[in-house]
Amino acid sequence: DQQVKQNSPSLSVQEGRISILNCDYTNSMFDYFLWYKKYPAEGPTFLISISSIKDKNEDGRFTVFLNKSAKHLSLHIVPSQPGDSAVYFCAASPEGTDKLIFGTGTRLQVFP
């Protein structure tokens, strides 16, 4: 049972436009959410996080939005750059734990 779902395996966006990566979760006990980025032949790297007490967190070109009622979070990248081409994983942590549950990943390709 996949508790954290990324329903789009891939996404292609033109350079300079907005990239929106989506993530849905089923467990209402999740209270902390993160995004990781992974380049080929490298390990994932932390990108941005958000606590359930917020609905938005911004870091430069990256913004994460959380809609608790819909159990949905999204990552916006504006403007998208070719160097953003990577696989993006969302992850969620249940309240009171240090456990992370990862989604299946979305491959983003930013073309010139």
Place this chain on the structure above:
Amino acid sequence: EAQVTQNPRYLITVTGKKLTVTCSQNMNHEYMSWYRQDPGLGLRQIYYSMNVEVTDKGDVPEGYKVSRKEKRNFPLILESPSPNQTSLYFCATEGREGRTGELFFGEGSRLTVL
């Protein structure tokens, strides 16, 4: 430079031949864990360790062992590998100065079991 180092990076082996994937970190982190990445399944936790001599099962521990005798090292042991353990493995660490979920991953070890 903060590093999580895994070895080997690539390995092809045969069913039943014991192998160990090493993981070493230089960040003095207490928490270490192992994940496997498989197509369509994302990253799944195998085992984790909160501190030296403290280990616990993750979501997919079957067929794996770990040990944590030193803070910096957290080897993953496959006593009798099987083809369904063919996967990309990642070691990760996290500092515990507050709950961040910010894991530092190694570069990965691609294992093929024939």
